[in-house]
Amino acid sequence: MQHTVFELRPGSTPLLISMPHVGSLIPEDQHHRYTDRALASEDTDWHLEQLYAPIAQALGAGLLIPRYSRYLIDLNRPPQDTPMYPGASNTELCPTRHFTGEPLYRDGQAPDAAEQQRRLEQYWQPYHQALQGELQRLRQQHGQALLFEAHSIRGELPWLFEGRLPDLNLGTAQGQSCRHITREALKLVLESQDRYTQVTDGRFKGGYITRAYGQPQLGWQAVQLEMAYGCYMQELPMGQAGYEVDAERAAQVRPLLQLLLQAYLLANPAKQGGAA
Numbered sequence: 001m002q003h004t005v006f007e008l009r010p011g012s013t014p015l016l017i018s019m020p021h022v023g024s025l026i027p028e029d030q031h032h033r034y035t036d037r038a039l040a041s042e043d044t045d046w047h048l049e050q051l052y053a054p055i056a057q058a059l060g061a062g063l064l065i066p067r068y069s070r071y072l073i074d075l076n077r078p079p080q081d082t083p084m085y086p087g088a089s090n091t092e093l094c095p096t097r098h099f100t101g102e103p104l105y106r107d108g109q110a111p112d113a114a115e116q117q118r119r120l121e122q123y124w125q126p127y128h129q130a131l132q133g134e135l136q137r138l139r140q141q142h143g144q145a146l147l148f149e150a151h152s153i154r155g156e157l158p159w160l161f162e163g164r165l166p167d168l169n170l171g172t173a174q175g176q177s178c179r180h181i182t183r184e185a186l187k188l189v190l191e192s193q194d195r196y197t198q199v200t201d202g203r204f205k206g207g208y209i210t211r212a213y214g215q216p217q218l219g220w221q222a223v224q225l226e227m228a229y230g231c232y233m234q235e236l237p238m239g240q241a242g243y244e245v246d247a248e249r250a251a252q253v254r255p256l257l258q259l260l261l262q263a264y265l266l267a268n269p270a271k272q273g274g275a276a
């Protein structure tokens with residue numbers, strides 16, 4: 001399904017991979033608001049669609065891919081703009097700073113309430129309507145819906161967290177967004193390898209989408225994987241854009257990602273007859 005805001009590629013299993021921060025476009029009519037540096041959208045979750053697409057094809061998983069940058073509006077933040085991590089540095093629904101803390105907007109050009117509402121209606125709501133609709137379809141067809149939130153980030157960002165982030169950060173909202181057997185199955189995959197550092201429900205426990213759509217009692221599960229850029233790209237110095245996939249690194253991490261997604265499916269075998 002093609003849409004001006006996103007692309008939805010339905011799969012044949014209950015698994016949907018959402019990657020809300022891969023979009024990098026900023027509409028031309030908004031360019032005047034942003035600094036030159038911001039127009040490069042450096043805090044994008046670069047190239048995750050390229051990394052995950054072969055896995056999705058192999059497993060019959062769907063993909064939901066936005067087109068626009070989180071600098072326009074963050075699809076993984078609540079519409080009320082409440083902080084996701086109280087007591088820590090948080091990015092807003094319409095972010096105003098880079099992950100390094102510097103402003104995204106020129107003086108006096110940050111979006112006011114009316115502009116934020118326009119962006120909510122034009123960009124945020126269509127993505128979430130598509131997400132909800134696809135999860136409902138999956139649950140009706142398969143008896144359940146399994147949402148996997150794919151993210152990536154720089155390994156070191158002092159404005160957001162101390163020290164270096166583990167390579168692979170599984171978030172389940174402290175076990176609230178999925179079944180216990182799902183959390184344990186995914187943890188086991190991560191803990192059974194020693195190439196990458198990993199943690200479950202550490203600094204990144206799952207953003208708005210994981211928390212809002214992870215309703216296991218209703219047949220909707222959700223988990224998030226925040227992956228360090230270095231797992232599949234060469235990290236550039238802060239303030240630089242132009243990331244490209246490192247073929248060797250991608251080839252090393254992709255089998256582990258596939259094992260993780262396979263474990264997600266195996267822990268939740270298909271139900272006969274669709275939804276009850």
